[in-house]
Amino acid sequence: MGVERHLETWYTVDGERMWYVVMYPFLQIDGDTEIVHSDMLPNGEVKVYIEKPDAKDGFHHATCFLPRYRWEDIYGFTDQEMSRFQEVVESTAHLIIEFSQQGGFDHAASF
Numbered sequence: 684m685g686v687e688r689h690l691e692t693w694y695t696v697d698g699e700r701m702w703y704v705v706m707y708p709f710l711q712i713d714g715d716t717e718i719v720h721s722d723m724l725p726n727g728e729v730k731v732y733i734e735k736p737d738a739k740d741g742f743h744h745a746t747c748f749l750p751r752y753r754w755e756d757i758y759g760f761t762d763q764e765m766s767r768f769q770e771v772v773e774s775t776a777h778l779i780i781e782f783s784q785q786g787g788f789d790h791a792a793s794f
Contacts, residue, residue, distance in 0.1 A: 704730055705721060706730075706732060707721070707722075707786070709778075712771060718772075719732050719734075720779045723783040729750075729779055730748055731747040731772055732746050733747070733768055743758060744760075745768065749776050749780060752773065752776075
């Protein structure tokens, strides 16, 4: 698998080549909190992104990298919310990792 499978390319107005990670919808919890995930990245990790709209701040968000459950870029969530997200991600990590290798839930052969 080449890097191209995991990254999409686009070009800026100036012709600069940019890369971004493709994300797939995974789960919506508590009515308005979205959880999405990437393909498996070349380093074997899967990026899991959690986002929730907020009237004051725009969006609260956090990023977790599986399989190590490494959290980064946490903004606006309480410790209680982060504990809940940790539980959700831990209990579904096996599915997220499987789907990350199959192009998301919609392309998973066994589901």
